[in-house]
Amino acid sequence: MAPGHTFATITDKISSIVLTRPVSLGWLMGVGFVALWTFILLFAVSYLFYQGVGIWGVNVPVGWGFAITNFVWWVGIGHAGTLISAILLLLRQSWRNSINRFAEAMTLFAVACAGLFPILHLGRPWLAYWLFPYPNTMNVWPQFRSPLVWDVFAVSTYFTISLLFWFQGLIPDLATLRDRAVNRYARTIYGFMAMGWRGSARHWKRYHTAYLLLAGLATPLVLSVHTVVSFDFTIAIVPGWHSTIFPPYFVAGAIYSGFAMVLILAIPIRYFYGLEDFVTMRHLENSGMIMLATGLIVAYGYIMEPFMAWFGGNKYDMYQFWDRAHGPYWWVFLALISMNVVIPQVLWIGKLRRSPFWLFVISLDVLIGMWIERVVIVVVSLHRDFLTSSWGMYYPTKWDWFTFLGTIGFFFLCMLLFLRVLPMISIFELRELLPEAEVKVEP
Amino acid sequence: MSLVPLYGLLAEFDNPTDLLLAARKAHDEGYRKMDGYSPFPVEGLAEAIGFERDRMPLVVLVGGLLGCVGGYLMQWWISADSYPLNVGGRPYHSWPAFFVVTFEVTVLCAGLSALFGMLGLNGLPMPYHPLFHVPRFEFASRDRFFLCIEASDPRFDVLETRRFLEGLGGHGISEVPY
Numbered sequence: 300m301a302p303g304h305t306f307a308t309i310t311d312k313i314s315s316i317v318l319t320r321p322v323s324l325g326w327l328m329g330v331g332f333v334a335l336w337t338f339i340l341l342f343a344v345s346y347l348f349y350q351g352v353g354i355w356g357v358n359v360p361v362g363w364g365f366a367i368t369n370f371v372w373w374v375g376i377g378h379a380g381t382l383i384s385a386i387l388l389l390l391r392q393s394w395r396n397s398i399n400r401f402a403e404a405m406t407l408f409a410v411a412c413a414g415l416f417p418i419l420h421l422g423r424p425w426l427a428y429w430l431f432p433y434p435n436t437m438n439v440w441p442q443f444r445s446p447l448v449w450d451v452f453a454v455s456t457y458f459t460i461s462l463l464f465w466f467q468g469l470i471p472d473l474a475t476l477r478d479r480a481v482n483r484y485a486r487t488i489y490g491f492m493a494m495g496w497r498g499s500a501r502h503w504k505r506y507h508t509a510y511l512l513l514a515g516l517a518t519p520l521v522l523s524v525h526t527v528v529s530f531d532f533t534i535a536i537v538p539g540w541h542s543t544i545f546p547p548y549f550v551a552g553a554i555y556s557g558f559a560m561v562l563i564l565a566i567p568i569r570y571f572y573g574l575e576d577f578v579t580m581r582h583l584e585n586s587g588m589i590m591l592a593t594g595l596i597v598a599y600g601y602i603m604e605p606f607m608a609w610f611g612g613n614k615y616d617m618y619q620f621w622d623r624a625h626g627p628y629w630w631v632f633l634a635l636i637s638m639n640v641v642i643p644q645v646l647w648i649g650k651l652r653r654s655p656f657w658l659f660v661i662s663l664d665v666l667i668g669m670w671i672e673r674v675v676i677v678v679v680s681l682h683r684d685f686l687t688s689s690w691g692m693y694y695p696t697k698w699d700w701f702t703f704l705g706t707i708g709f710f711f712l713c714m715l716l717f718l719r720v721l722p723m724i725s726i727f728e729l730r731e732l733l734p735e736a737e738v739k740v741e742p
Numbered sequence: 743m744s745l746v747p748l749y750g751l752l753a754e755f756d757n758p759t760d761l762l763l764a765a766r767k768a769h770d771e772g773y774r775k776m777d778g779y780s781p782f783p784v785e786g787l788a789e790a791i792g793f794e795r796d797r798m799p800l801v802v803l804v805g806g807l808l809g810c811v812g813g814y815l816m817q818w819w820i821s822a823d824s825y826p827l828n829v830g831g832r833p834y835h836s837w838p839a840f841f842v843v844t845f846e847v848t849v850l851c852a853g854l855s856a857l858f859g860m861l862g863l864n865g866l867p868m869p870y871h872p873l874f875h876v877p878r879f880e881f882a883s884r885d886r887f888f889l890c891i892e893a894s895d896p897r898f899d900v901l902e903t904r905r906f907l908e909g910l911g912g913h914g915i916s917e918v919p920y
């Protein structure tokens with residue numbers, strides 16, 4: 300954090316964004332644009348409900364297509380938020396205090412977008428609740444040996460725990476907004492949500508314990524979520540999927556794309572809302588370094604996959620990797636390697652790592668690259684498996700694109716609304732970072 | 743002197759160190775029913791006012807254990823008892839496959855008990871609290887630190903306690919009506 304701040308300036312600066320800052324034309328235009336895409340999403344989903352999954356390009360052999368690609372991509376993006384809020388909290392990386400709030404919001408919205416896809420892909424999405432074990436008149440139950448059922452539990456638990464963590468972090472800040480609000484309605488609404496929080500020492504004590512425990516629970520959870528997502532693939536025998544490297548490689552990829560999204564959000568936010576004092580160059584540079592490190596783990600995964608196929612001597616696996624580079628989707632694979640492995644290496648250069656503009660560009664590249672990675676895993680692996688008679692091609696339709704781009708619109712719509720109605724930076728955790736917050740007596 | 747019954751006396755402090763020292767002295771003086779209020783958790787303050795038993799870890803442990811046992815039993819009952827389904831010849835009670843959901847349900851229940859346990863033990867939501875009658879108290883969520891000695895404390899005496907709080911360096915001492 301930049302020097303010269305006090306408890307009061309931090310509080311006033313962050314709460315004023317929500318309470319007194321007038322709605323700007325740029326924000327309205329942004330909301331208008333992403334709301335348009337949200338409507339396109341609603342339209343695409345409505346048409347899907349009416350017509351069925353046939354409107355997408357999915358068919359045998361590529362039954363999963365964009366829906367599962369987007370699901371994996373969105374869940375992965377969410378992971379950085381939990382990493383920042385929970386793992387960095389336990390590791391006492393206090394710099395995370397100024398980016399955890401909106402990173403957690405990012406997690407929530409990303410997981411919401413992710414959860415949409417498997418449901419839409421069900422064929423009869425309105426029966427999605429059948430996935431949950433509830434007593435029913437049909438007397439049937441879910442099949443707990445299936446990774447697809449594990450996924451239901453993993454993703455819904457992840458969403459719930461992220462929501463709890465986010466809400467708990469918000470309670471003291473909602474109390475701050477309640478006390479600062481001049482508008483009667485704002486005061487009532489924030490007061491309602493703050494639930495009478497008054498900063499009592501006993502409350503803080505329990506709050507702190509609960510917060511640390513939640514962080515401790517969220518840490519294995521976040522690692523488990525993408526592991527379970529990777530089980531959706533690895534438990535199958537499709538060449539290129541049936542591999543033990545998937546769980547760690549999926550988690551690293553998740554954090555890789557997640558930090559790219561953190562930067563995509565943080566760079567414009569700090570610029571437009573003048574938050575350079577709180578979200579400093581150090582935050583951006585650290586995120587860039589985490590991106591570089593996780594990117595290298597992902598690159599290691601890319602090397603190990605063909606190595607294991609060759610070392611294992613399985614001809615179907617080997618063909619799979621030959622097909623990735625030389626088959627009809629060779630250009631997708633080329634884009635993957637250049638965007639995910641080659642281009643991010645420029646992050647080794649300190650000057651680029653400290654330039655918001657270039658970090659933004661590289662993050663965009665990584666986000667697209669990681670999306671392409673999921674296309675390669677889902678589409679390219681499925682399109683040619685054991686029998687040549689069951690080979691085929693996958694071509695996305697306009698509905699595939701509308702649904703995908705629509706969720707991006709929905710995600711940014713949620714983010715823009717969040718920025719205006721809730722404190723985007725955790726106020727009470729920033730106060731703790733000030734030198735004045737330190738108690739200068741022996742405990 | 744007002745006729746409204748008194749909740750306590752509230753003293754204001756400038757920084758966390760002053761508040762902590764004041765809380766310790768009040769505790770040494772024999773006051774027990776009191777609480778400190780700060781815009782962020784002040785290390786050692788809860789201990790200084792005599793709060794020792796933090797039952798949060800126990801609540802979360804119980805929640806997690808219930809989730810763990812419940813999650814596993816649910817899968818066992820469904821897969822081996824209520825609706826045995828032969829999937830690729832695997833045993834009905836395929837315990838390795840039940841790990842994932844057991845883990846997820848454990849985390850879910852522990853997490854829910856962390857948040858709701860915290861709220862429950864803290865007595866939240868609490869729509870009304872006498873402290874909010876004090877206009878200055880709204881700064882407890884910004885940059886001021888408060889110590890409130892409650893009237894229900896056996897040692898409480900309006901004049902005595904006020905003098906005591908003044909002696910601790912607390913300023914703007916105000917009576918908190920119910």
